[in-house]
Amino acid sequence: DAKTTQPNSMESNEEEPVHLPCNHSTISGTDYIHWYRQLPSQGPEYVIHGLTSNVNNRMASLAIAEDRKSSTLILHRATLRDAAVYYCILRDVWQGAQKLVFGQGTRLTINP
Amino acid sequence: GAVVSQHPSWVICKSGTSVKIECRSLDFQATTMFWYRQFPKQSLMLMATSNEGSKATYEQGVEKDKFLINHASLTLSTLTVTSAHPEDSSFYICSAYSAGTPSDNEQFFGPGTRLTVL
Numbered sequence: 001d002a003k004t005t006q007p008n009s010m011e012s013n014e015e016e017p018v019h020l021p022c023n024h025s026t027i028s029g030t031d032y033i034h035w036y037r038q039l040p041s042q043g044p045e046y047v048i049h050g051l052t053s054n055v056n057n058r059m060a061s062l063a064i065a066e067d068r069k070s071s072t073l074i075l076h077r078a079t080l081r082d083a084a085v086y087y088c089i090l091r092d093v094w095q096g097a098q099k100l101v102f103g104q105g106t107r108l109t110i111n112p
Numbered sequence: 113g114a115v116v117s118q119h120p121s122w123v124i125c126k127s128g129t130s131v132k133i134e135c136r137s138l139d140f141q142a143t144t145m146f147w148y149r150q151f152p153k154q155s156l157m158l159m160a161t162s163n164e165g166s167k168a169t170y171e172q173g174v175e176k177d178k179f180l181i182n183h184a185s186l187t188l189s190t191l192t193v194t195s196a197h198p199e200d201s202s203f204y205i206c207s208a209y210s211a212g213t214p215s216d217n218e219q220f221f222g223p224g225t226r227l228t229v230l
Contacts, residue, residue: 032217043116043157043205043221087155091217099146100207100219102156 004088008090009107012078020073020106022088027068032091034100035062035073037084043086044102047073114140116208118222125196126230133191133225135206141186142208146219147179150203162189196229203227 005023012018021048024033046063048055050071055062061074072108074081087105115138125131135145144163148156160181162168168181180192189208193200203226207219 034217036221038156039202041224041226043118043207043224044222046218049217055150099158099161101158104155 004090004103005088006088006103006106008104009109011109011111013111014080015077018075018078018082018108018110020075020088020108021070023070024088024090025069027090028036028092030092031032033062033064033068033071034089034091035060035086036100037082037086038105039081039084042085046082047086049091051108078108078110080112083108114138114208114210114218114220116142116220116222117208118204118206118225120225121223122226122228122230124230127197128195130192130194131196131227133193133204133206133227135189135191135222136208137187137208137220140208140210140220141188142189144209145183145189145191146207146209147181147191148205148207150224156205159191170186182209193227196227198229201227201229208228 032049034049036044037047038044048060050062063072085105085107089100089103117136119134147159156201158171159174160168160170162181162183164183164186170176183189203224205224207221209219
């Protein structure tokens, strides 16, 4: 499985934007970039995914570098409920229900 | 989004007993379910992948005779921890996936089951 690298932790203030980086220099052409987050004592939840183009949904935006070797998850206006561990994961588009390989993720702290 | 439930949400048992954890997809049919384990302060580790009606595929290092997985229907998978020991104490999380649907890029995770073995 292709590897991703994320900072161990980040901190931001409430109502400010947060940019969570992810490096995936060995990404292949058929890898989707997925982001999940895990709130304390809960199972992970899907945030967003993309292949080449930037993506937006109600939770966040995903900015993908032109060479696809890195991406950034953007929370436009962080709230205290966004405090979680965020995981950047690569999944091969041709492998359907492929297992997700979780790295260590980034622990995001939001200050009031 | 789709809902996945787990039961029980927490369980405490004595060493040597067996514990069964249920994972249900409540509003969709899951072609594949996954079982993960998470120790404190660590990331999720995949234990096994199960498809309805077939044997589970276990990850390297996971004892299939200790962690019995049954996926009898498209909405239910069970994980049985046999002869549990304190080192099996962990947070067990399932996820469900449905192929061929608009949301087939997502895995839907259950809320987790915290197992404590005394």
